[in-house]
Amino acid sequence: MPGSVSASTTHYTRNIDQGFVAKDKAPHASFAPLPPSHRIDTFPESLLSLKQRVCTRSTIWMQRRIADRGTQCLRADVFLMFVRVHSDEKRLARMQQNLRIPGPTPIPPAVAESMARPMINHRGPEFAAIIARVSAGLQHFFQTTQPVLGFPSSGSGAMEASIVNSFSPGDEVLSVTCGAFGNRLAKIAETFGLNVTRHSVEWGHAADPEAVALALTAIPNARGVLLTHNETSTGITNDIQALARTIRQQRPDTLILVDAVSSLGCIDLRMDEWDLDVVFTGSQKGWMVPPGLAMIGVSQRAWSATERATLPRAYWDFRAARKSLEKGQTPYTPPVSIYFGLDVSLPMMRTEGRDAIFARHVAGGALVRERARAMGLRLFADPAFASNTVTAIEVPKGVDGKALIKAMRENEGVVIAGGQEHLEGRIIRIGHLGYFNEADLTACMDALERQLTALGHRVPTGAAGA
Numbered sequence: 001m002p003g004s005v006s007a008s009t010t011h012y013t014r015n016i017d018q019g020f021v022a023k024d025k026a027p028h029a030s031f032a033p034l035p036p037s038h039r040i041d042t043f044p045e046s047l048l049s050l051k052q053r054v055c056t057r058s059t060i061w062m063q064r065r066i067a068d069r070g071t072q073c074l075r076a077d078v079f080l081m082f083v084r085v086h087s088d089e090k091r092l093a094r095m096q097q098n099l100r101i102p103g104p105t106p107i108p109p110a111v112a113e114s115m116a117r118p119m120i121n122h123r124g125p126e127f128a129a130i131i132a133r134v135s136a137g138l139q140h141f142f143q144t145t146q147p148v149l150g151f152p153s154s155g156s157g158a159m160e161a162s163i164v165n166s167f168s169p170g171d172e173v174l175s176v177t178c179g180a181f182g183n184r185l186a187k188i189a190e191t192f193g194l195n196v197t198r199h200s201v202e203w204g205h206a207a208d209p210e211a212v213a214l215a216l217t218a219i220p221n222a223r224g225v226l227l228t229h230n231e232t233s234t235g236i237t238n239d240i241q242a243l244a245r246t247i248r249q250q251r252p253d254t255l256i257l258v259d260a261v262s263s264l265g266c267i268d269l270r271m272d273e274w275d276l277d278v279v280f281t282g283s284q285k286g287w288m289v290p291p292g293l294a295m296i297g298v299s300q301r302a303w304s305a306t307e308r309a310t311l312p313r314a315y316w317d318f319r320a321a322r323k324s325l326e327k328g329q330t331p332y333t334p335p336v337s338i339y340f341g342l343d344v345s346l347p348m349m350r351t352e353g354r355d356a357i358f359a360r361h362v363a364g365g366a367l368v369r370e371r372a373r374a375m376g377l378r379l380f381a382d383p384a385f386a387s388n389t390v391t392a393i394e395v396p397k398g399v400d401g402k403a404l405i406k407a408m409r410e411n412e413g414v415v416i417a418g419g420q421e422h423l424e425g426r427i428i429r430i431g432h433l434g435y436f437n438e439a440d441l442t443a444c445m446d447a448l449e450r451q452l453t454a455l456g457h458r459v460p461t462g463a464a465g466a
């Protein structure tokens with residue numbers, strides 16, 4: 001479980017050159033600093049050069065328009081150029097927010113820079129070299145020797161792909177749901193005509209392996225079990241190792257599908273060692289790149305199932321994706337810029353090290369939870385299974401949850417998420433995954449304390465420094 005990270009009243013300032021900087025305190029010892037390759041010193045420089053490029057392009061574009069159409073176009077073109085540059089400035093201001101939602105997450109400047117590169121032929125040798133490096137990096141973090149497939153989509157595309165490649169109409173599956181994303185996977189399975197038995201766990205709690213085993217007993221022909229590693233809507237992390245072990249003992253051949261969208265690359269998940277069959281994630285979570293790519297690991301058992309599965313599939317066909325990957329391509333046009341980004345972020349992650357990344361997320365989760373408790377707030381998730389990528393905090397009585405989120409954004413430049421479905425207005429969620437450091441989280445919690453106080457919540461005296 002998390003090591004101790006002290007809550008602190010240290011004040012942090014958002015510094016254009018160095019990101020969030022502690023005014024009066026060095027980072028906590030248990031919170032390892034990010035490696036030099038992750039530093040954000042280049043941030044403003046890269047943004048400035050981006051702005052210069054935009055200005056230069058606008059000017060060239062304006063000159064061309066004048067040449068093409070004559071001087072009567074001048075005013076409109078000058079106006080348009082102004083709009084472009086101005087909106088670019090607004091965008092730069094937005095990019096300096098402390099984005100603390102559970103994805104999309106901030107991205108390192110080196111990654112942003114790499115993604116601004118000119119396009120290349122996605123069927124050419126440069127892309128083949130990139131996809132080979134990216135695949136190897138993904139295998140390392142999926143902890144698998146199997147090829148990791150990429151589909152241009154968000155995480156929900158991976159959910160659908162996993163279902164249609166694994167099953168046939170009428171197949172029986174057990175769906176273990178702990179929140180909104182478990183429900184989404186179950187619903188997709190139902191949409192495709194599977195016979196789904198839901199084992200629903202109360203929101204805020206994790207699945208109990210024995211209870212899952214019991215539920216499985218009632219489905220002698222279950223072809224698969226659908227699990228969520230990290231339930232982003234409630235902030236719990238299921239013990240996938242224990243769940244998979246129990247399921248395997250009972251059903252050696254049942255497919256185990258794992259939604260690891262908001263955990264892979266942040267929280268330990270060993271695809272091969274834990275004998276998981278289909279594991280998927282989304283680029284906008286722990287991978288330090290923007291949304292746009294779903295990544296899916298497929299076991300030998302799942303490859304055999306794919307050959308037998310008869311659900312209709314075209315765009316999502318695993319076989320086509322594997323065949324293309326062997327040629328250094330994807331079946332359809334890939335999000336080339338995301339691959340550029342991953343080609344930079346994955347080596348950064350390798351430099352930091354898998355275990356060090358997991359430890360940083362443990363420390364991040366502990367910091368946020370500890371600060372929340374010290375403010376007299378209740379955590380929504382069972383503490384024994386509290387997620388280290390997202391923390392759900394109950395909105396205290398008398399405080400308007402939506403007003404709190406608005407105040408955080410408008411007064412502090414800190415963007416946090418609200419609750420989903422029946423939890424809307426009842427909880428807030430703070431993301432701590434991917435590219436973050438201690439100062440980012442402390443700044444967020446300091447801001448939360450100020451805004452809660454402004455909205456009438458009484459923070460216990462001295463609690464923030466406890």
Ligand SMILES: Cc1ncc(COP(=O)(O)O)c(C=O)c1O
Nearest residue numbers: 154155156181230232261262282
């Ligand atoms: C656990 C989990 N599964 C699935 C999804 C769906 O991913 P997307 O929103 O990228 O479609 C999310 C998104 O937050 C998620 O957190």
